[in-house]
Amino acid sequence: xxxxxxxxxxxxxxxxxxxxxxxxxxxxxxxxxxxxxxxxxxxxxxxxxxxxxxxxxxxxxxxxxxxxxxxxxxxxxxxxxxxxxxxxxxxxxxxxxxxxxxxxxxxxxxxxxxxxxxxxxxxxxxxxxxxxxxxxxxxxxxxxxxxxxxxxxxxxxxxxxxxxxxxxxxxxxxxxxxxxxxxxxxxxxxxxxxxxxxxxxxxxxxxxxxxxxxxxxxxxxxxxxx
Numbered sequence: 001x002x003x004x005x006x007x008x009x010x011x012x013x014x015x016x017x018x019x020x021x022x023x024x025x026x027x028x029x030x031x032x033x034x035x036x037x038x039x040x041x042x043x044x045x046x047x048x049x050x051x052x053x054x055x056x057x058x059x060x061x062x063x064x065x066x067x068x069x070x071x072x073x074x075x076x077x078x079x080x081x082x083x084x085x086x087x088x089x090x091x092x093x094x095x096x097x098x099x100x101x102x103x104x105x106x107x108x109x110x111x112x113x114x115x116x117x118x119x120x121x122x123x124x125x126x127x128x129x130x131x132x133x134x135x136x137x138x139x140x141x142x143x144x145x146x147x148x149x150x151x152x153x154x155x156x157x158x159x160x161x162x163x164x165x166x167x168x169x170x171x172x173x174x175x176x177x178x179x180x181x182x183x184x185x186x187x188x189x190x191x192x193x194x195x196x197x198x199x200x201x202x203x204x205x206x207x208x209x210x211x212x213x214x215x216x217x218x219x220x221x222x223x224x225x226x
Contacts (some may be wrong), residue, residue, distance in 0.1 A: 003030040009041035010056040022112040038062030057086045072101030103127035103204040165192040170212030
């Protein structure tokens with residue numbers, strides 16, 4: 001199996017070097033490029049077409065959100081996924097990154113193994129959005145959420161089980177956690193998630209989270225699992 005190809009975009013050389021060492025300690029991960037700002041990141045990502053771009057948010061020349069927004073509009077990069085790695089957990093930054101097309105969002109206090117696994121999960125379509133990050137995301141959406149009457153038809157094609165799975169995805173649960181909740185296999189959950197994405201035309205799990213709240217399948221203020 002070919003390794004997962006990663007580009008690191010961060011304005012701090014020490015962070016880039018540390019992340020490279022962490023990722024390349026695993027046989028299934030390969031760093032194929034680095035960039036020190038968003039503008040340089042555009043060039044490196046277009047040249048290398050990685051599986052995953054690890055993106056900082058606040059960088060000179062072009063910030064990470066603007067870079068992600070531009071890159072996700074490029075049809076030649078349709079297979080690339082964007083995983084934010086930053087020190088900032090502000091509501092508006094998380095919302096902006098997900099709206100721009102980020103598949104997952106990590107903070108820089110993540111452990112090395114968590115980072116490696118997050119890259120693998122993102123490449124497999126199971127990008128990391130913890131319950132804490134989901135809370136920030138929904139807080140950032142705020143008044144942008146439409147009225148239920150305006151969105152009720154968007155979920156019409158989902159089965160009851162698919163709605164149930166979508167509810168758990170929107171609360172930040174991983175596939176194995178959803179499987180335990182529903183007493184089904186993780187493979188079955190993965191199949192459900194894939195079908196839900198296809199039906200709702202969502203790029204990834206992050207998009208499903210936004211749709212679940214936009215359609216009021218899950219409402220802000222509902223308790224999240226511990």
